[in-house]
Amino acid sequence: MGVESLIQYVRTSSVRTDIIGSLCPRAKATNELLSAVTASESAIYDALSNLEGRGLVTSMDDGWQLTGTGRLVADTIHRQHRLEELFAVAPQYWESHDTSVLPQPFRCRLPELDEYTVVRGTQTDINRPVREVVTRVESVSSCDVVSPVYHPEYEAAMPDNADSRLVVSCAVIDEILGKESVSLDTNRYEETTVRVTPVPYALAVADDWMILTLPELDGAWPSAKIVSEADSAILWARDLFAHLWEDATPIETYLADR
Template identity: 25%
Template sequence: MTSAETKQELTEEFSGIKYILTSKMRSKLLLSLYKHPKKLEELRNELKKPSATILHGLKELETINLVKKFQKSYELTSNGFLLSTNMIKLIENWNSVNKNKTFWNSHDISQLPEDLLKNIYLLKDAEYVNSTTTNLSNAFNTYINLISNTKNLDIILPIYSENHLKYFIELLRKDKLDSLNLIINKKILNSMKKNDILNESILKNEKVSIKCIDEELKIFLTCSDDFMTLTLFFNDGHYDDSQILVAKDDNAIKWATTLLNFI
């Protein structure tokens, strides 16, 4: 398929999506019927609209094969279910980005895989934590508190930070960590090798696993069994240690684990 044909196909598909999203009634009906079929009376009570308005919307959806009537109930067709699933995903993605728009708008996301950006809704419960003029270390202290209360850490480390590495060493020395898996680039690895303390306490530690890659990293991701954190770089290339996303739910940890496996 040529790029022109692809563009034409996307334009046609967008027209169909626009037809649904530009109507509150059509959208609400699809979302209402997503879990299970409902009778007209149930839809009327839920949507707080007169029967005529609801029936008009149902008829429109029936015409494009998204809804069908079975006995006295209305239900989604297979096409309707698939479209509604992706519509819900779109809404959740939008809410997730909008909730933490300050974080996403100011950072470089070019190294985040496209598939993970499409599933950004998995971070919808993430909390945005930032440092302020009255608490310059708020983001960093939040991070240290989290890693100090877990047993296993998987980290994409894009910077040579003695502050962070110092705490990793402390956790290892106090036997608070069972495992520390680091993904770093060659430049960081070489810098660590030149530091006797880091070389002995981290690189030669049997609890530590190192994965070294050639490319420069622009993602600082930390994942454990019960939380994940994400910090990024500014668009100008400088690392931002003042803002962090923190999440403790299974969806966010799943998102982070996928990113770890991608790098």
């Protein structure tokens, strides 16, 4: 039986799922396990026998523990639960926005956004998402920002200091360079380091928050933004920014090659 089949086997029974979850992260004495799982003793013993037969748990003198395979199945089920929790907060957002623009390792880590809110514009306050970004960016001394589109309010709010970094989409720079009536101000930031790379999503991260903007499935650039102040979300955003920053081109080098 393959790993996916084992996961499906466990998840089709709440008793089996609870047993696997209860034994992760540590083994339990039989009496402790019986108290931890909400089911009859006969149902628990029957599930344990079946799980042992499939190599997911093993009995000890005084209890039960996960096998190596059982641990992997438990970890996968835990990730699935967290992903389901992520969707449950704002299902319509995830249905209509393109997560494929994120690198695969970071898509897998999306449940790390943890507690988040989706900030949208309304009929009475259409600029709410923009104001959310500007207010947060203006309130910090430094931050890292990824900008796939040009927005003058964001540019004005961006801190100018050695602790701030900005990644700008190639498309933004190329569009400005292609307009004879507009000149590119390469001295806009005296200290903030600027790099250029193709990027289809927006990101801003500071010590206490992160903001993510994904395009809609039809390619339209949305106003809705994901905002989180969870430590795990901030770490996710910092790692994503570092991943992008590493391969981005310094703006001076990019312009010299145009």
